[in-house]
Amino acid sequence: MIATMTFSKWFLWLVLPPILLLLASCAAGDRVSSQPAEVSPLHDPHPDQFSLSEVLSEVPLDGPTVIALGSVQDGGLPHAGCSCERCELARRDPRQRRLVTALGVVIPAPDGGAPAVYLIDATPDVEEQLHLLRPFRWQADEPSVGRVDRTPLDGILLTHAHMGHYLGLAHFGFEVMHASGVTGYCTPRMAAFLRHNGPWSQLVDKGELKLHETLPGQPVDLGGAVSFTPIAVPHRDEFSDTVAYLLSGPRRTLLYVPDTDSWRAWPRPLLELLAEEQVDVLVADGTFFSLDELPGRDVSSIGHPLITETMDLLAEEVSSHRVEVFFTHLNHSNPALLTESAARREIAERGFGLLNRGQKISL
Numbered sequence: 278m279i280a281t282m283t284f285s286k287w288f289l290w291l292v293l294p295p296i297l298l299l300l301a302s303c304a305a306g307d308r309v310s311s312q313p314a315e316v317s318p319l320h321d322p323h324p325d326q327f328s329l330s331e332v333l334s335e336v337p338l339d340g341p342t343v344i345a346l347g348s349v350q351d352g353g354l355p356h357a358g359c360s361c362e363r364c365e366l367a368r369r370d371p372r373q374r375r376l377v378t379a380l381g382v383v384i385p386a387p388d389g390g391a392p393a394v395y396l397i398d399a400t401p402d403v404e405e406q407l408h409l410l411r412p413f414r415w416q417a418d419e420p421s422v423g424r425v426d427r428t429p430l431d432g433i434l435l436t437h438a439h440m441g442h443y444l445g446l447a448h449f450g451f452e453v454m455h456a457s458g459v460t461g462y463c464t465p466r467m468a469a470f471l472r473h474n475g476p477w478s479q480l481v482d483k484g485e486l487k488l489h490e491t492l493p494g495q496p497v498d499l500g501g502a503v504s505f506t507p508i509a510v511p512h513r514d515e516f517s518d519t520v521a522y523l524l525s526g527p528r529r530t531l532l533y534v535p536d537t538d539s540w541r542a543w544p545r546p547l548l549e550l551l552a553e554e555q556v557d558v559l560v561a562d563g564t565f566f567s568l569d570e571l572p573g574r575d576v577s578s579i580g581h582p583l584i585t586e587t588m589d590l591l592a593e594e595v596s597s598h599r600v601e602v603f604f605t606h607l608n609h610s611n612p613a614l615l616t617e618s619a620a621r622r623e624i625a626e627r628g629f630g631l632l633n634r635g636q637k638i639s640l
């Protein structure tokens with residue numbers, strides 16, 4: 278008990294003020310066209326998931342909002358079986374731990390009722406990530422203790438069938454939540470994979486997951502002036518195809534591309550897509566920082582855009598404040614995970630940012 282009190286006190290004085298500062302700045306509305314990209318003083322990890330959840334919900338949303346729920350590659354940080362500097366640091370200090378990349382989308386109801394809440398990708402960290410979204414889902418006057426919510430979301434948007442992006446669906450199944458008809462938006466190939474392979478087929482058969490097939494290029498209206506459009510993405514597609522999501526709101530348009538082959542493999546050049554779709558915020562695959570991380574490998578053999586390449590490609594868009602860019606899906610090998618690294622400094626100096634858990638981006 279004493280340890281808990283000391284820890285809470287430490288959290289309150291040391292960590293709460295920067296979080297509140299961050300939230301105030303994020304709640305300030307549309308900054309993209311007039312302000313440089315903001316690099317948060319926070320690291321992705323937070324020592325107390327409960328407190329972050331409460332702090333997040335304290336600032337009322339002034340419209341549809343995207344909430345970052347994680348920022349690393351499928352294996353998380355620390356990474357199973359790895360003893361690299363970053364993984365060992367995260368084991369020694371839980372505050373350095375990072376959750377697998379995912380976004381929440383919260384759409385306030387026009388009548389002041391419960392907002393609609395969506396999740397993009399069901400990661401192995403989904404329990405913690407759902408907890409961050411819970412205060413938005415539940416009304417203040419509803420009891421929050423002793424309750425099992427079998428419909429914690431209005432829907433899950435799935436990008437593809439790699440472990441970091443859909444394994445969390447298992448928590449919606451009979452062994453855990455036994456969800457009640459949560460809508461799973463995905464491509465027809467992803468839907469067929471889930472329908473025809475256990476254990477996912479059991480979620481579909483029991484009505485825990487209700488599949489809603491969506492086609493690349495075709496927008497889906499979520500209400501509240503928010504829609505999403507899946508965009509086909511080149512990636513190693515063993516079990517399903519892969520999509521990115523273009524989220525359009527009344528204020529901004531955000532493109533979420535957590536996992537993709539190099540931009541060079543895109544049939545529609547990224548710069549063209551950003552301009553034509555009037556993208557204000559890009560949350561992009563930042564798996565690897567540079568070739569230094571992959572000794573002996575040729576850049577053309579790497580199945581992801583390097584952060585350095587993306588920064589070169591988008592330098593003009595970012596310096597002119599046309600697009601704000603945040604990197605996510607960082608591999609445990611990425612030097613930018615360390616606060617005091619040259620990689621982290623370079624990202625900040627060039628006006629780019631890393632996605633941070635708890636970060637809010639207005640739509």
Ligand SMILES: [Zn+2]
Nearest residue numbers: 351439441536
């Ligand atoms: Zn991935």
Ligand SMILES: [Zn+2]
Nearest residue numbers: 359361364609
């Ligand atoms: Zn590692």
Ligand SMILES: [Zn+2]
Nearest residue numbers: 437439512536
């Ligand atoms: Zn993948």
